Amino acid sequence: MNQPPIIAQKFLSLFLKEDLLEEVMGDLEEYYLHQYHLHPRWKCNLMYWKQVLHYIRPFAIKNSHSKHHNMTTHNIKIALRNFKKFKTSFITNIIGLTAGLVSVMLIAMWIGDELQKDNFHEHSTTLYRVINHQVHENEVQTMYETPIHMAEALKTSFPEIELAVGGTDPKWFGAFMLKDSALHQKATGHFASEDFFKMFSYPLIAGTPQSVLKDPNSIVLSESLASSLFGSTEAALGKSLEWQLLHLEQPVVVSGVFQDLPSNATDQFDFVLHFKAYTEIIGEGAHWNNYNAFTYIKTQPNSNTTTLNKKLKGFLESKAPGSNCLLEIVPFANKYLYENYEAGIQSGGRIVYIRILGSVAIVLLIIACINFMNLSTARAMRRKKEVAVRKTIGARRSGLIYQYIVESTMVVFFSMLLAWLIVLLLLPSFNVLTGKTLAFHFNWTSFSAMLLGILATGLVAGSYPALYLSNFKPSEALKSNHIGWKAIWARKGLVIFQFCLSVLLIIAVIVVHQQLDYIQNKNLGYNREQIVVLPKEGNATKNTDQFVEQLKALPGVVDATTSHHRLVDGGPNTTGVTWPGKDPDTMIRFSNVTVSKNFIATMGIRLLEGRTFSADSSLANHELIINQTALKTMGLVDPVGSTINLWGKDCTVVGVIEDFHAETLHTKVAPMVVRHALEDTQYFMVKVAPENYGGTLSNIKLFMQQHNPEFPFEYEWMDQQFNAQYQSESRVALLSSYFAGLAILISCLGLFGLASFTAEQKTKEIAIRKVLGANRASLVWLLSNGFSKTVLVSILQAIPLGYWLLEGWLQQFAYRIELQLYHFILSGIAAMAIAIVTVASQTFTAANSNPTAHLKGE
Amino acid sequence: MKETKIGDFEETLLLIAGILGLDAYAFRMAEEFELQTGRAVSIGAVHSTLSRLEEKGFLTSAMQAGSAQRGGRRKRVYKITGSGQQALENSRNLKLSLWNQFPAFSSESTP
Numbered sequence: 027m028n029q030p031p032i033i034a035q036k037f038l039s040l041f042l043k044e045d046l047l048e049e050v051m052g053d054l055e056e057y058y059l060h061q062y063h064l065h066p067r068w069k070c071n072l073m074y075w076k077q078v079l080h081y082i083r084p085f086a087i088k089n090s091h092s093k094h095h096n097m098t099t100h101n102i103k104i105a106l107r108n109f110k111k112f113k114t115s116f117i118t119n120i121i122g123l124t125a126g127l128v129s130v131m132l133i134a135m136w137i138g139d140e141l142q143k144d145n146f147h148e149h150s151t152t153l154y155r156v157i158n159h160q161v162h163e164n165e166v167q168t169m170y171e172t173p174i175h176m177a178e179a180l181k182t183s184f185p186e187i188e189l190a191v192g193g194t195d196p197k198w199f200g201a202f203m204l205k206d207s208a209l210h211q212k213a214t215g216h217f218a219s220e221d222f223f224k225m226f227s228y229p230l231i232a233g234t235p236q237s238v239l240k241d242p243n244s245i246v247l248s249e250s251l252a253s254s255l256f257g258s259t260e261a262a263l264g265k266s267l268e269w270q271l272l273h274l275e276q277p278v279v280v281s282g283v284f285q286d287l288p289s290n291a292t293d294q295f296d297f298v299l300h301f302k303a304y305t306e307i308i309g310e311g312a313h314w315n316n317y318n319a320f321t322y323i324k325t326q327p328n329s330n331t332t333t334l335n336k337k338l339k340g341f342l343e344s345k346a347p348g349s350n351c352l353l354e355i356v357p358f359a360n361k362y363l364y365e366n367y368e369a370g371i372q373s374g375g376r377i378v379y380i381r382i383l384g385s386v387a388i389v390l391l392i393i394a395c396i397n398f399m400n401l402s403t404a405r406a407m408r409r410k411k412e413v414a415v416r417k418t419i420g421a422r423r424s425g426l427i428y429q430y431i432v433e434s435t436m437v438v439f440f441s442m443l444l445a446w447l448i449v450l451l452l453l454p455s456f457n458v459l460t461g462k463t464l465a466f467h468f469n470w471t472s473f474s475a476m477l478l479g480i481l482a483t484g485l486v487a488g489s490y491p492a493l494y495l496s497n498f499k500p501s502e503a504l505k506s507n508h509i510g511w512k513a514i515w516a517r518k519g520l521v522i523f524q525f526c527l528s529v530l531l532i533i534a535v536i537v538v539h540q541q542l543d544y545i546q547n548k549n550l551g552y553n554r555e556q557i558v559v560l561p562k563e564g565n566a567t568k569n570t571d572q573f574v575e576q577l578k579a580l581p582g583v584v585d586a587t588t589s590h591h592r593l594v595d596g597g598p599n600t601t602g603v604t605w606p607g608k609d610p611d612t613m614i615r616f617s618n619v620t621v622s623k624n625f626i627a628t629m630g631i632r633l634l635e636g637r638t639f640s641a642d643s644s645l646a647n648h649e650l651i652i653n654q655t656a657l658k659t660m661g662l663v664d665p666v667g668s669t670i671n672l673w674g675k676d677c678t679v680v681g682v683i684e685d686f687h688a689e690t691l692h693t694k695v696a697p698m699v700v701r702h703a704l705e706d707t708q709y710f711m712v713k714v715a716p717e718n719y720g721g722t723l724s725n726i727k728l729f730m731q732q733h734n735p736e737f738p739f740e741y742e743w744m745d746q747q748f749n750a751q752y753q754s755e756s757r758v759a760l761l762s763s764y765f766a767g768l769a770i771l772i773s774c775l776g777l778f779g780l781a782s783f784t785a786e787q788k789t790k791e792i793a794i795r796k797v798l799g800a801n802r803a804s805l806v807w808l809l810s811n812g813f814s815k816t817v818l819v820s821i822l823q824a825i826p827l828g829y830w831l832l833e834g835w836l837q838q839f840a841y842r843i844e845l846q847l848y849h850f851i852l853s854g855i856a857a858m859a860i861a862i863v864t865v866a867s868q869t870f871t872a873a874n875s876n877p878t879a880h881l882k883g884e
Numbered sequence: 885m886k887e888t889k890i891g892d893f894e895e896t897l898l899l900i901a902g903i904l905g906l907d908a909y910a911f912r913m914a915e916e917f918e919l920q921t922g923r924a925v926s927i928g929a930v931h932s933t934l935s936r937l938e939e940k941g942f943l944t945s946a947m948q949a950g951s952a953q954r955g956g957r958r959k960r961v962y963k964i965t966g967s968g969q970q971a972l973e974n975s976r977n978l979k980l981s982l983w984n985q986f987p988a989f990s991s992e993s994t995p
Contacts, residue, residue: 048957048958049909049910049947049957049958049959049960050910050927050931051954051955051957052911052950052954052955052957052958052959053909053910053911053927053931053954053959054911054927055953055954055955055957056911056951056953056954057911057914057915057927059953060915076926077926077927077928080926080927080928080929081927081928081931082928083928083929083932085931085932085935085936086928086931086932
């Protein structure tokens with residue numbers, strides 16, 4: 027067996043020129059035999075392969091490939107000549123495609139960034155958070171809060187759960203004050219139980235994940251907080267300090283330092299405290315009917331979550347008999363994008379925005395591609411003869427298709443280069459708009475994405491013209507100038523489709539804007555204008571009453587009060603409300619708003635019955651005010667004066683207020699109890715007179731600095747806090763309106779191109795009509811009525827589609843606008859007007875031209 | 885005008901073709917090249933250069949019957965042409981003339 031490897035020989039015959047095959051095979055076999063005596067067989071085979079591969083040289087390989095190469099250069103040359111010849115449609119195409127590609131690139135970067143959120147956790151496939159669905163009558167409410175003992179109980183009860191961590195949301199508390207003897211600083215933090223750093227991948231610079239949260243008196247700092255407090259990580263370790271929040275304080279020792287959090291972490295915090303400290307703060311509230319902590323679990327690898335979920339469903343009832351809450355675990359990775367639940371079923375969240383903008387990007391690109399198709403087929407008549415001649419000489423259809431695909435790919439390539447430059451220019455302003463820090467990294471991923479984009483877009487845009495043009499019969503194409511009805515209908519169909527998409531976008535932008543306007547200006551049941559919110563801290567936690575009185579006395583201040591939460595972004599809930607006649611088997615969730623006196627007046631809430639809290643705190647602490655929904659839920663006939671039990675304490679209802687929104691407008695107003703507890707409040711709410719905001723603010727500032735010198739003065743306007751709640755909606759609305767504008771622009775470019783083409787086609791007809799006495803108006807009508815009809819058809823199609831899509835979007839808001847007829851009529855008129863203006867500019871030029879110029883010579 | 889310049893590798897191959905005479909085909913020449921210069925070269929590279937030299941007119945070739953060693957396949961044997969000879973001589977003359985002008989060697993080292 028001294029034959030050279032057969033596969034190598036086959037391979038050789040695959041690429042080698044046939045007339046060389048005999049001599050080369052002979053030479054190589056001789057070579058093989060020579061080596062055969064000197065080396066082991068495998069080595070000979072390897073050497074043979076090497077020799078074969080060395081024959082891949084221009085002189086030796088088959089011709090077909092090099093011929094192809096020649097055709098490509100030829101095609102590129104022809105394409106360039108055509109670009110020069112049909113400048114208008116070339117430029118129209120480039121502008122349209124560039125605009126489309128810029129949007130796609132920007133949106134793709136935005137989406138990419140959104141998808142990066144929380145993706146750095148090493149165990150992310152086995153990380154879950156525990157949520158619960160509360161079933162009450164026919165409604166299901168979903169909450170992320172769980173009872174405080176949940177984590178511990180789950181870990182001991184279910185072997186599939188490897189780790190369970192209880193924690194709090196950093197957003198629940200304002201800034202903590204961190205103090206040591208020499209310095210103090212404000213920072214954001216939260217509480218978490220022992221295994222927090224084992225479960226989540228927040229890398230530690232000092233300390234081990236096993237030990238940093240062992241001691242209930244430990245605190246783990248971020249790198250930057252450690253260095254700003256103590257100078258360095260090393261210096262911080264083992265140092266003791268004290269944290270303060272409201273009237274709470276605790277001495278702690280630095281047990282570890284973690285790396286500053288990446289910007290794609292959804293929870294942002296500067297330090298972590300032990301969960302036990304939180305349990306102590308909650309005190310008596312730490313029982314199975316109160317929902318005041320988050321619970322995260324890490325399951326054993328390969329454990330079945332479906333069966334775990336089945337077992338978990340009734341778990342809460344075993345701890346709190348009569349509970350109507352069903353537990354469920356959902357992937358932690360879904361936290362950012364899928365946070366909304368409706369009737370206990372996942373119903374979106376930020377993923378909706380990703381879908382909206384993603385479809386906008388695709389729509390834009392489709393519209394731009396349609397432009398290309400339309401202009402190319404419109405030009406087809408001019409190129410008919412070219413195709414016919416090529417076919418007569420012997421061009422095959424595949425060759426022609428290839429030619430047009432090369433042409434479209436080249437246009438896309440130019441557009442991509444341009445788009446890339448524009449993206450680089452736009453990126454800073456885009457970042458301001460989206461509140462992100464996106465950067466264009468030119469690496470293999472982005473390069474191959476761009477290349478793929480060029481090829482795919484080129485293929486899509488070039489496919490129809492290529493198939494259409496290459497299908498001409500040469501004999502007919504050379505004879506007549508007739509263009510088939512099919513082509514015209516296809517073109518009209520594409521224009522209809524394109525405008526349909528544009529009209530849809532216009533409708534969507536109008537409706538989305540109105541909905542957001544509605545939310546931001548909705549009467550919340552309280553007055554959020556002219557309210558300054560200040561954190562209650564330092565001396566103010568001890569002498570709150572005096573602070574409120576003195577604030578009220580400042581010039582420019584109308585009224586002042588305190589509240590436990592900021593109202594604009596939701597607050598605590600409780601099921602601990604009972605009243606005479608309540609069915610003991612049902613749990614009803616109440617929002618509980620903790621305030622001090624003057625709250626109702628300061629916030630401008632309407633009192634329907636009874637009175638507000640007594641001036642004497644010892645009396646007021648046993649009084650409650652309820653809202654209309656609570657009144658309905660409890661079914662009390664004569665509410666004022668009746669007794670309600672809150673957390674085991676009997677309280678008297680003194681008043682009923684109109685419903686107001688203490689949570690975001692995505693959820694409906696829940697039954698509410700307003701209780702009086704000065705020491706539990708966290709914020710001052712100061713109402714100021716509308717005149718001279720600046721002067722009043724500096725009065726407040728001066729006052730706070732005098733009486734609370736340790737704390738830097740911080741304030742926020744309530745209406746701004748409120749608007750910040752809807753920031754993501756506002757941003758997406760703004761983005762989509764920009765992109766919708768672009769879509770309309772691109773569609774109009776296409777229409778412009780087609781109109782100029784038609785005008786050009788009909789120059790002779792126009793000239794003859796003019797000579798015979800036609801007036802301008804009738805000529806303009808002649809040229810533009812076809813387009814108007816097409817646009818009208820597309821508007822009629824867009825309206826039902828838009829209605830269906832937007833009705834679906836509005837469903838996610840508990841408080842929403844109704845779709846009105848004028849939304850659709852307005853969008854239709856806008857689209858029509860834009861189309862007419864675009865076409866008219868072209869037709870006027872044509873109608874104004876001098877007939878003699880076009881009738882001379884043939 | 886026809887290309888008449890030759891490179892170093894081409895010149896060596898022309899010389900080897902002259903040396904091997906009737907045995908001047910790609911495989912043997914690659915082997916001889918390695919033997920003479922100690923440098924490895926692939927048969928493909930040799931073949932490619934030979935066909936270029938043929939295009940320039942420095943070599944002609946003809947197919948000859950092959951041995952059993954190559955499965956009875958014929959081989960292409962190259963033969964140097966007049967203009968090939970000329971090119972080699974030109975090259976040698978140029979180098980000799982350069983050598984002669986080299987002061988350090990012109991008197992003693994050259995024969």
